[in-house]
Amino acid sequence: MKFSENWLRQHVPTTATRDELVATLTAIGLEVEEVTALGESLDGVVVAQILSAEKHPEADRLQVCQVDAGNGEIAQIVCGAPNARAGLKAPLAKVGAVLPGGMQIKPAKLRGVESFGMLCSAKELGTDGDASGLLELPEAAPVGQPVSELLGLPDASIEIKLTPNRADCFGVRGIAFDVAAASGGAVAPLAIAPVPAASDARLDIELNAGADAPRYCGRVIEGVDASAKTPLWMAERLRRSGVRPVSLLVDVTQYVMLELGQPMHAFDRDLLTGPVGVRRARAGESLKLLDGRDARVDGQFLLVTDAGKPVALAGVMGGFDSRVTEASRNVFLESAHFAPHAIIGRSRKLGLHTDAAHRFERGVDPELPRTAIEYATRLILDIAGGTPGPVVEAALIEHLPQPQAITLRRARVARVLGLEIADGEIERILTALGLAVDASADGWQVTAPSRRFDIAIEEDLIEEIARVHGYDAVPTTLPAGASRLVAPSEETVEDASVRRQLAARDYLEAINYAFVDADLLAKWGLTEGAVTLANPLSAELGVMRTSLLPGLVAALGRNAARQQPRVRLFELGNVFTAIADAAPLHTRRIAAVACGDAVAEQWGAAEREIGFHDLKGDLDSLAALSGARLDYRPSKPAWAHPGRSADVWRLDDRGKDVRLGWIGQLHPRLQQALEIDTDVVAFELDLVPLLARPLPQAGGQSKYPSVRRDLAFVVAESVSWAALSASVRKAAGPVLRDLVLFDVYQGKGVESGCKSLAMGLILQEQSRTLTDGEVDAAIAAVTTTLQQEHDAAIRG
Template sequence: MKFSENWLRELVDIPVDRDALMHRLTMAGLEVEGVEALGGTLAGVVVGEIVACTPHPNADKLRVCEVAAGGSAPLVIVCGAPNARTGLKAPLATIGTTMPNGMEIKRAALRGVESNGMLCSAKELGIDADASGLMELPAGAPVGTPLAQYLGLPDASIEIKLTPNRPDCLSVLGLARDASALFGSALHEPAGAPVAAVVDRTRAATLDAGVDCPRYCGRLIEGIDASAKTPLWMAERLRRSGVRPVSALVDVTQYVMLELGQPMHAYDDTKLDGPISVRRARAGERVKLLDGSEPALDDAFLVIADRTGLHGLAGIMGGHDSRVTDATTTVFLEAAHFAPGAIMGRARRLGLHTDASHRFERGVDPELPRRAIERATALILEIAGGRPGPVTETVIAADLPARAPVALRRTRLARLLGIDIADTEVERILRALGMQVEATAEGWRATPPSHRFDIQIEEDLIEEVVRVHGYERVPTRAPRGELLGPSLPETRLEASRLRAQLVARDYAEAICYAFVPHELLRTWQLDEGAVALANPLSADLGVMRTSLLPGLVTALAANRRRQQPRVRLFEFGRVFSGGTAADPTPVEHDRIAGVACGRAVAENWASEARAVDFFDVKGDAESLFALTNAAGAFSFTPGGPAWLHPGQAAEVRRDGAVVGWIGALHPDLLARLDLDEDVFAFEFDVAAVSQRALPRAEAVSRYPSVRRDLSFELPEAVPYAAVEAAIRDAVGETLTQVVLFDRYAGPNLGHDVKSLAIGLILQDRSRTLTDQDADRCTALAVAALESVCKAKLRG
């Protein structure tokens, strides 16, 4: 919400300067996001009038202007603005003026002609972004008057960041109400006296949407001059509130919305036929909107219609065909109350965001439409003339929001705040915020005004009291009493342990969006079962992620484009998938994932430069598994999803169940992602890698161990995990450790054959093993390898 500081000060007496005002608003929950000072350095800038304008004798794009500035004789000014012309009134910076950018105006000869000042654009004066030409002032602007005085400067454009529960402050009047309570100052309500009807013409309205639109007000005004100019004071207030003036009729509706908070619309009455109907759209209906779009609608949308068709989306945007133009002579003004639930999300579905939808989906005062109509009527008559008809109001009283009283207990207020606030101060604050207050034995009963949708429970009233009283006046005290920490089972690893382990392995934690583009998931072949959002924030955030890796690799690519040669990222997060036919509720899973590219270790003098490979990342993953005290339960099996390289990929299993994948990304995927080097990745279910086996203390065996080494040949396709599993199953508990200490593959062995050298560590806890025991265990291992793994013992 942007607004003019002077506009706010006109509605409420504020006894402090700008900085103190900004601080007080922020401390009261109305966070000030930005302040743009306007016109603070315009001393020496006056209203000038070009009385003569001729081409420059030595430059085609310059003009020599004679400018009246209130002195005895016009000043000669050389100007290059395209809109410089005789009769134009524009700001004139006189000799000695210091401009907002620090430039001092001096006499200067431009192509042989002396210039005695500078005609200015709005941007050069620091009061608008328009630099297309001279700032054109109204024909009635008094020549020689200081520009700051004429424009009501200095001023400031202030932007407030509002929370969704405070739609009442989406207007200058709403902010003034809060400022009045904060400073205990008088509130000066905008003029709102009813305007008497001059003609009898009306246009009826029917409400066919029930609770979605329980109030609709309208008024006809005949004989207006739609080409009338918006007065400067109104145009400037609109500009300083972030709204570009368009035309008198449109500007009036915008002004009333900013002033009171009630969105309005103006129709060309000659384009309407019969009574207005507020109803649900019918499937397939279309309406051409003011922005030129023509969306297809369904019954989720409210529409404004007459006998011939649709004339707008209720609470979002008016229709193109019935818009007001400079040829409009009879206008139909509309102000209605639309329930937040009927508007919420509808504009976003169409890719729109309007001032009206922003307000209606948060809540607008249901008592405001008639007042807004009266205020807009008075402004239109003042600016464009006309003959107003009576205000027609159609109401479904039973469907209007009810205001229920809320009880506030004195003891509860003191307990939550930790301080005692005087009863008189509590009552003053509640009454200053527009509430009807009744004293009770335990405290108060307050009925909120119609514009405060957010006051529903006792805690809401306590929040209002403390924010107006001042959060800074609540003392900071340490909590008393014993605080019990969360009870975590010993069999579960905390996420912080897993995070710390990956950080220790030189990974940096990333946080990616849970929403991703559907096209990105399709590129990864991960779009099956993706949950689409009904109202996405944007087209690029349309579905929930089914894996953490697309977001992580996107972050890796962004780092690579910024000249980061070595990137290692990990993320903890949730992934989402569609439910089953029996239960379509989306399913969430916690995952941990990591990606790595570039050098295996950071550049240093002690190690050779080597690119990260599969086994580096596998080692990182195994360091996580070691934290579970059950590293032996994890195994790696060749294979994996289609997005992994078929020769450098593995499924990770725990006790036989697949819990994740690890490997290099497929070259085709790398090409589609515009990555020019290998990227290695892993992703596991958090539940699998956080399940920890409890450690068990055992005495060191008194009996020595025996080692037997085996060397054998076997097919390349047989994974080492299968080899180790076969040996352990065959030998049993006597085998305490299996050590792979050599691997060889080459032309001496033949195609698709490898040689492994393995050490068997044998030990019995009750006796010393004999050579016969060791030979028997070795024979069992050899037999298992020959039968299960097709291995052949080497001599």
């Protein structure tokens, strides 16, 4: 929200300096982002009138002007502005003046012609960025008057950063209440007398959107001179608030919005037939907006209609076909209340951002529409004339917010804030903020004004007292009592250990938004169960992620595109899945992605691109933290490279294996769609079952010798070691202490399509020495099981 300092001071008189005012705004939660001083040094700059403008004898783009500077003083000025002409009134910087940019005005000779001063543009005065020509002043401006007096200077343009709950401060008057409370002043009364109707001209209003649009006010004004020029004082306040003046009728609606916080719209009455209504849009309807674009809407949008035909996108933007122009003579003013839930996200869905939508999304005072329409009527009549009809109001009272008294307990204030604040000070603060306060035995009954949507409970009132009284006044104390230390559970590996392990293996941690682009999920084929946001930060962050990989791979792609050939990233975070009639399901996962060389460039190792087994080794190192035994089973998700992809399972000794996630290489087609030129390997696993570990149990070292038997089996090439090892452990039973694979062979002596796996079985009992018969029985069981389950044969 940007506004003029002088405009604010008009609503809340204060002797505070500009620096003090800015500090006060920030201290009470209205953070000041920027302050632009305007017209700080305009001594010697006066209103002047050009009496004549002749072409310069030696330059085509210069004119020699005779200028009346007041008090009978005529000055010769050489000017290059394209709008310099006889009769124009413009600012004149006299000889000796110093302009805000530091330029000192001296007598000069331009192409042989003397010049005594300078006619100025708005940019040269430091009031605006427009340098296209001289600043044109009103014809009624007195010649010789200091320009600072005419323009209300010096001034400052102040921009504040508002939190979403402070919608009441999207108007200068709303800010004034906070400043009054903090400075001990009072807000000047708002004297807006109702304008009586002078004709019967009216349009009926119909409300068909229920709680989405519970109030709508309209008024017809006939015989308006829409070509009248916006007064200088109004145009300057708009400019200092970041709004470029357009035309009188549009400027009036913008001015009322900036001062009171109520968005308005003006229609050309002659382009309407009536009645005017508000309803939900129908699927497939379209409307040409003021900016010329065609907006296709659906049932989520509200429309303002004329005889059922859409003429405006309610709460967002007016329609092109019913807009006012300088040729308009009869005007229909609109001032309405639209519920925030009916407007939130609608403008972003169309790629728009409007001041009206920005305010309605956060909440506008439902009692303000009639006041705003009376104010706008008075401004239009005073500037452009016209004959007003009656204000026509339609309201659904049952859907309008009703004020509720809130109990504020004296003891509760002291307990929450940790300090005693005098009753008189509490009452002063709340009253200055515009709240109605009635004292009671234990405290007060407080009723918030309709513009304060953010005040609903006792704690909200205490927060108001704290921020206005001053956060610096709240004492800093250490909490009393002993803190209970909770030991971390031994049944799970801590996240910090996971991070350290991956960092030790040359990965960097990434933190991505939990919101992603729906189109990105569609490229991955991961849209099922996606949670769509009702009010996204942007169109590119419209859904909750169903997987960590899309965001993580996008981060890898950005790094690779910036000349980073070897990228290794990991992320711990939640993914979200929509559940019918319930809150979305949160699942904590870990994912990693890598591309480029397997090891950093060095002289001691040959250059080799990272592959599936490199990433599998990294994953196995994570599993070792919890003692998990992993099994890799072939899989073919849509985003994975065929033949280089596997589901990851955690093996359970009781036979209750758990699928953890996926590991493999991305499909070349997906990499092409993501514009990544290098092969990418990745994994993503559910974190909780991966990190679960049994409670460690102490056990003594066996005093009895172990027995090792080495066996080599020939199996089909498609048989995995994970499947074989599971069968061996099952067949050998509890006497198997360890199992190692020490050789894999294919070649001479082994049938084509097969492979030889040599393994060592280490057998041991805790309480006695194994007999040869027990060892032979275990080896026989293993041999028989492998033959039956995997068609394995002892290698000769």
